[in-house]
Amino acid sequence: MSEKSVRKKEYILEQAQKVFAQKGFKDVTMKDIVTACNVSRGGIYLYFNDTSEIFEAVLDLRAKAEKNLFTEQIENxxxxxxxxxxxxxxxxxxxxxxxxxxxxxxxxxxxxxxxxxxxxxxxxxxxxxxxxxxxxxxxxxxxxxxxxxxxxxxxxxxxxxxxxxxxxxxxxxxxxxxxxxxxxxxxxxxxxxxx
Amino acid sequence: MSEKSVRKKEYILEQAQKVFAQKGFKDVTMKDIVTACNVSRGGIYLYFNDTSEIFEAVLDLRAKAEKNLFTEQIENxxxxxxxxxxxxxxxxxxxxxxxxxxxxxxxxxxxxxxxxxxxxxxxxxxxxxxxxxxxxxxxxxxxxxxxxxxxxxxxxxxxxxxxxxxxxxxxxxxxxxxxxxxxxxxxxxxxxxxx
Amino acid sequence: MSEKSVRKKEYILEQAQKVFAQKGFKDVTMKDIVTACNVSRGGIYLYFNDTSEIFEAVLDLRAKAEKNLFTEQIENxxxxxxxxxxxxxxxxxxxxxxxxxxxxxxxxxxxxxxxxxxxxxxxxxxxxxxxxxxxxxxxxxxxxxxxxxxxxxxxxxxxxxxxxxxxxxxxxxxxxxxxxxxxxxxxxxxxxxxx
Amino acid sequence: MSEKSVRKKEYILEQAQKVFAQKGFKDVTMKDIVTACNVSRGGIYLYFNDTSEIFEAVLDLRAKAEKNLFTEQIENxxxxxxxxxxxxxxxxxxxxxxxxxxxxxxxxxxxxxxxxxxxxxxxxxxxxxxxxxxxxxxxxxxxxxxxxxxxxxxxxxxxxxxxxxxxxxxxxxxxxxxxxxxxxxxxxxxxxxxx
DNA sequence: AATGAATGAGGATTCATTCAT
DNA sequence: AATGAATGAATCCTCATTCAT
Missing domain, CATH: 1.10.357.10 (Tetracycline Repressor, domain 2)
Incomplete structure (x- = not known):
């Protein structure tokens, strides 16, 4: 995957996160996410196959971010x-x-x-x-x-x-x-x- | 509403409760409930207009049942x-x-x-x-x-x-x-x- | 048809007329008419088989009423x-x-x-x-x-x-x-x- | 909207016009129009949201055509x-x-x-x-x-x-x-x- | 005669997903 | 890579009509 692709994927996850925060998981459609990002209806499938995959990726991203935060804040x-x-x-x-x-x-x-x-x-x-x-x-x-x-x-x-x-x-x-x-x-x- | 209707309504709520327990709220369709009860596709609308109404009725029913249980169990x-x-x-x-x-x-x-x-x-x-x-x-x-x-x-x-x-x-x-x-x-x- | 039936039929036509005046013909459902009259869902079929029949009867009733009016008003x-x-x-x-x-x-x-x-x-x-x-x-x-x-x-x-x-x-x-x-x-x- | 889309939209309006001429307005369903054109059940919604919208577009199209005809025919x-x-x-x-x-x-x-x-x-x-x-x-x-x-x-x-x-x-x-x-x-x- | 519960057909609408470009 | 038009499945919901009571 090219570097540009990686950045786009991250952008999608950022936007998707907002959607999930607002609507929960079940109500979110591929269309919702496509609308929230700058991707075409079909284009999203180049990155993810369904909303579950997207949500999993969102959680992963968060987990990474939190781990860093956590240790840093407390250990001292x-x-x-x-x-x-x-x-x-x-x-x-x-x-x-x-x-x-x-x-x-x-x-x-x-x-x-x-x-x-x-x-x-x-x-x-x-x-x-x-x-x-x-x-x-x-x-x-x-x-x-x-x-x-x-x-x-x-x-x-x-x-x-x-x-x-x-x-x-x-x-x-x-x-x-x-x-x-x-x-x-x-x-x-x-x-x-x-x- | 006839007595028979009342009983049928209660029966629907019993069955619906199982469906909600299994699938949560958002994924439940009128069709799911229709399938779980003995009602035709259109028949359910004689009793409820949408899944929200059904769920609210299920909660009401539960609340009543619990209230009784609660006082009885504890006060003595x-x-x-x-x-x-x-x-x-x-x-x-x-x-x-x-x-x-x-x-x-x-x-x-x-x-x-x-x-x-x-x-x-x-x-x-x-x-x-x-x-x-x-x-x-x-x-x-x-x-x-x-x-x-x-x-x-x-x-x-x-x-x-x-x-x-x-x-x-x-x-x-x-x-x-x-x-x-x-x-x-x-x-x-x-x-x-x-x- | 008993006398009572005849009166009921006329009552239905009166009410139906209002419905047709308000909604036109095509949008009127049997349910609309049943709601406007004091008849049960199934009861209307004792008098009429569909909205066309009802509308035809409404027109007949009107035609009679008008004919009387017409001659009376003008001939003198x-x-x-x-x-x-x-x-x-x-x-x-x-x-x-x-x-x-x-x-x-x-x-x-x-x-x-x-x-x-x-x-x-x-x-x-x-x-x-x-x-x-x-x-x-x-x-x-x-x-x-x-x-x-x-x-x-x-x-x-x-x-x-x-x-x-x-x-x-x-x-x-x-x-x-x-x-x-x-x-x-x-x-x-x-x-x-x-x- | 691509040029092809525009042509398709016009094609839909042409066909829809025939349907409206034949059935009036109220009896026309989205299904009727879908059947008259070469569009799938859902496809029509890419162009119009309901029959009212389609009919309005048909009238607009006509109005344009007539305006031209009118002046041309008479003014000379x-x-x-x-x-x-x-x-x-x-x-x-x-x-x-x-x-x-x-x-x-x-x-x-x-x-x-x-x-x-x-x-x-x-x-x-x-x-x-x-x-x-x-x-x-x-x-x-x-x-x-x-x-x-x-x-x-x-x-x-x-x-x-x-x-x-x-x-x-x-x-x-x-x-x-x-x-x-x-x-x-x-x-x-x-x-x-x-x- | 009369009721109204029940059925099932029919039409609306939304989306996931595919595919030609 | 990317687009967005197109499809068809799935659901919703409303009624005409039937039928047991």
Missing amino acids: TRCAEEQMRRFLNEQKRELLNPTDSLIIATYEYLFAHSAALNKAEMEDNFMHASGQLLRIIQNGVENGEFSVEPDVAAQNIVLLLEGLRISSTVLTLSEEFLDHQMEYILSQLTRGQST | TRCAEEQMRRFLNEQKRELLNPTDSLIIATYEYLFAHSAALNKAEMEDNFMHASGQLLRIIQNGVENGEFSVEPDVAAQNIVLLLEGLRISSTVLTLSEEFLDHQMEYILSQLTRGQST | TRCAEEQMRRFLNEQKRELLNPTDSLIIATYEYLFAHSAALNKAEMEDNFMHASGQLLRIIQNGVENGEFSVEPDVAAQNIVLLLEGLRISSTVLTLSEEFLDHQMEYILSQLTRGQST | TRCAEEQMRRFLNEQKRELLNPTDSLIIATYEYLFAHSAALNKAEMEDNFMHASGQLLRIIQNGVENGEFSVEPDVAAQNIVLLLEGLRISSTVLTLSEEFLDHQMEYILSQLTRGQST
Whole structure:
């Protein structure tokens, strides 16, 4: 694939991402994407065969971008609570900007393809997703900052965030509301500390 | 509407519910529902005008059924922790049986109609959903069983459950996994108790 | 057919007439008529088999009513010009009230059935329609009031009126406009008179 | 739109015109037109969105063609009576060939859309239609050939022609019959001349 | 006589996908 | 590589008409 092709492909993915954020996955047609990009009706097939392929590529692109962001934002501190605060703040920032969230699209996609999906692999993914968090919490426990079962706590937070993300597609979550929840999470991690 | 019609309508809703549980909301066509029931192509329009109307009716039916179940299961005890356990057990039971969950369908429906929806009203609904829980937690706080901010804790649990429900469409949640989370929730409510 | 049936049938025709006046012929469905009357979906078939039959019956009913009106209004004068004025006034009155005109419906009906129609018979009808007029004009010619070729003049007036009727479905004809035309017609009949 | 597209569009309009002439407006379906042209079920939508749009385009096409014809046929003479004869002959020619008349279709279309139409604008159109005629008659009056009120006479002739056109959809008008009417019109214009 | 539930045919419309250019 | 015209499948939805009650 020529360099020009690569750039065009990336452009398509950028535009497609917006479409998926706005309409979810199932309602998006090839026509929608063709309209959003600068491609002809037939031209899109030179790059992708259907909306699933496009969506997968969008997710891949995002995953790469996020990975970089993630490590960079957090690693530069020793204090687990501080790391946790940064992490939660990052989440909060995203939750306050639901316009470009792919959460609904992602669930629609996964659910639509659930027959074809490897559940074991998905669980692995879930564990990975909580991996970052797990490390922070383990740090905290080792430091004596936190006193929880690290696995369970990390999963708990991941699930809560998922609940927030999915709710944000339908509700308007205020910053105040999110602050309360974030504080609650932190206070839970340190609960036994007072003794 | 004759009595027979009423029964047929209910039958349609039962069958439709299965379809929505299996395919979500957006992918369901009038034809799907027609095929699942014993109705002709045009016959369904005697009862409903489109899939949205059917889905709304399915949700209404569910809401009624759940309301009864809820009060009955929980009210017969004074101990807040016991009430909480019963509530969580009920949630666990549902989470282990994701085949007939409408969670994906519900989010697809809400998201697809989000332009037409009243966000303020939706937030009210959310608050109500946590209302039951809120009362249990307030009881617990008054009893001295729990020591949390009731509002925030109730919302936290609702969101976590939402996270579990939506995740269950894509992952297989083991009973063990759920038990850990449920215990974690309970332990959080009683955190300061040890002192 | 029982007396009650006869009355119901007439009631149906009355209501149907309004429907045809409003929608023309082709757009009217059995459902429209059923909705406009107090009859059940299937019940209408006890009286009529399709919209054509209903429309034909409506026209028959009208024809009867008009015939009575016509003779009654005009015959009581000897002066041809006065008769003519009365006739034209009656036409004017109808043209100013186009809401219950069946002209469009009639042409739609005739055109839709033109294959099945006997053209010769239709021409007879046309001649009949001008018959009344013809007699008045012949009177006038014999009196020396008018000086025209009676056949041609009568047909001319019938055609002009048809033009007015059909135009009135689409334009709003003012009373003033109609007065000018009516005067013009009259002046034509008497044209040679000045000599 | 490519040149080929333009030609195809014109081809569609030609074929559609025949369909409208035969069936009127309301009975014509997209399927009818698709069948009459060489287009697939969905293909027609590349050119037009519904039958109204097609019919409007057909009328536009006609209007252009007629405008040319009109001026060309008439302007080359000074004598108003001669101009009038040519004009009426042209009308006669069309009336004798009712197979490709769009009159019924036009009234069905106008009537069906009457709610959406601007009546004032329609009246303007009507006045314009009589404009050509009006000029001829004014010429004649100035020449001393005719002695009538030009406005009223022009409108009278337009309405008569409309009556003839609409009647021709249902009756077979003989050439003789038309000749009589045409002569009658002309004689009316010159009525006072004898003095 | 009368009802109205039910059926199925028919037409509208939108898209994924192909293909000639 | 790229275009966009064209096709045909799939769905939606409305009615005429039938039929059990």
